[in-house]
Amino acid sequence: MDRKIEKKTWTWQRILLILVGIGGVALIISAISKTGGASRLNVQRERLLTDTINEGVFKEYITLFGVVEPIKTVYLDAVEGGRVEEVFLENGAIVESGQDILRLSNTDLELNVLNQEAQIVTQVNNIRQTSILMDQQSLNYREQALDVQYRIDQLEKQFKRNESLYRDSVISQVDFEATQDEYEHLMRRTKLMKATIEKDSLFQVMQKDQLETTLNLMRRNLDFARRSLDNLTIKAPISGQVSSLDNEIGQLINRGDRIAQIDILDDYKIRARIDEFYISRIFPQQEGNFTMDGQEYTLRIQKIYPEVTNGSFEVDLIFVGDRPANIKRGQTISLKLSLSDEKEAMLLAKGGFFQTTGGNWVYVLDPGGEIARKRRIRVGNQNPNYYEVIEGLQPGEIVIVSSYENFGDKDELVLK
Template identity: 75%
Template sequence: MDRKIEKKTWTWQRLTLIGAGLALASVLIATIYKDAGTSRLNVEKERLLLDTVQRGVFKEYITLFGVVEPIKTVYLDAIEGGRVEEVFVENGSMVKKGQQILRLSNLELQLNVLNQEAQIVNQINDIRQTSILMDQQSLSLKDQALDVQFRMDLIEKRNRRNQDLYTDKVISQVEFEDTRDEFEHLKRRQLLLSNTIEKDSLFQVMQENQMASTLDLMQRNLNFARNSLENLIIKAPIDGQISSLDTEVGQLIIRGNRIAQIDVLEQFKIRANIDEFYINRIFPQQEGTFLMEGQTYTLRINKIYPEVTNGSFAVDLIFVGERPERIKRGQTISLKLSLSDDTQAMLLAKGGYYQSTGGNWVYVLDPAAGVARKRNITVGRQNPNYYELIEGLQPGEVVIVSSYENYGDKEELILK
């Protein structure tokens, strides 16, 4: 007799199938719950610029563009104005010290100099005439003193003879006293002349010193007046190359106008402008480098100009060691100016992302998931190529460094 076999409701196959379904449903529910608040955006990976975070040498520097200038320049200004009569050299020529560059003419100046010269010569002649009169007066006093001395000698002899004759009663008392009185008068006159000659000598010494000073001043004024005419010939004060000379024959040059400049080409400097943002980090003796014809050359800041114009200030850099042989005045040089020493740091390439994030976060690739996730970071110093990473990233991680302008505030980018 057949026996009815009842089917079991919970077989092991059914239980396994139900367990797998529940696990799959749990995963789907967990994924949906996890991603419920995450915003995503699809992007094409081929259009992205990527950079791998690495540890390396970081040096803070800025890139500058400088112009090659002579280390010494002398400007030629017109000391006297006038009309250009001759131009002896061409613009760009090499000149020697004392070489004539151009000649001016100024009729009014020439007449003024001649009149001034005539007045000075007349004054010099008056002073010399006064000196001659003083000498004549001195000679006259000395002549009078000699005459008095001669008369005293005669009267003294006569007085001694009359005294003997008066003693012998040969002459009268009146005659004797007249001779004696005349002798005493000559003695007093001799003393007066002696004092006068002494004072005249002192006065003459003072006058001679004063006249000598006046003559020296007059002579210097005369030389100055004559030099005014010599200033009409413009000469090179140093050896060098003349530039900015654009005068023509017949042109009127006003006194004080710039005529040309002479550059000393034996040494050069680099004049560069720096953004005012760095004004507190620029100091004398800071060094920079530039590459020319495959060789690196070193520069050092020699002078800082503190005036800020259009958001920048200027510095002069001079060469340390050798300089390029074929460097030319006016040439533009791209150089790197160091702001710090070499240090080890994590490096992230600069890119358009910084404008959107301010360096506060980036998208980091997850190759396994095919997405790039937003992550907060901290950056420190920077140079034209890299940012110094403080925290938030590890070496080897890949970051999107192109612009984030079209991504908004999406948490994840799905890479297609």
């Protein structure tokens, strides 16, 4: 008779499998407990740049590139247009104030001056002729007045005689009244002649004043035209060095064209461009510095040009104290412009990490230097070399400052 064989539930194979599974789970739990559930990434140590947090002097500044320019430049523009006849100097020559630089010719201007001179001569002749005529007229009036007075003197004597004869009935009343009427007529005419002479004198004064005013105006116009001729010769208004003088004989120059410029070489300034981001933080008298040949020199903002072009604006900086003896016009200078005073702060070196984190967090190495963990921080001001650390880091801690672009969002980096 057959006997039923019962199947065993716990075979040694099943027990071994269960034990292996329990061991794997234990290993997983152990790993999780060690890492706290953080995501990790293995990185090569030699590819990383690090910086040790330290306390030091922090000063906010920006680096600028400026060009050395003369302290003052005078531009020479053509007051009158014309053709270049002579160029007395070479570009770059040193000139004294009043020295001739260039001569132009302008036929139309010269003819205009000649015409004005002819008009003035004609006007002078007219004034003289008018003055002679007025003097003759005045003399005629005075001569007429003299004749009238002479006749009055004669009639006055005759009138007195006739008056006596009339009282003695020697002459008739008609003869006496005729003499009396003529005498009174001459007396009235005398008054009229006096009034005429007075008015003629006033008219002559007014007429001469008007003619003299017209003549003076024409003389001023002639002087102006002659000065225009003088402007055809370009002279140096100040002493200095001529530059940008590139005109050739025969060249036509229009009024207002730039001919040259004169630079005063007694001192220099630096003209620098600044990003418009800083326009609200730039003020006159703000100082900067640069180093040349091992010596530091100080600059101060003298003038700010507020016009923004291509995202930047310009400033002029002058030297405070000494300036380099071998500095040359056109030389490029790298300088630091201060935006704040010096202060004590925790310093973090600038690096590529900022493009990823915006300064909100960094990877900080543990004391063993094997693992770098993500930590939130806060930074303040910055300069071209350092960030000012406000919170989140302590002096002596080591931070990865190279780019985080390939790290994703890992919580920890394992350095190999």
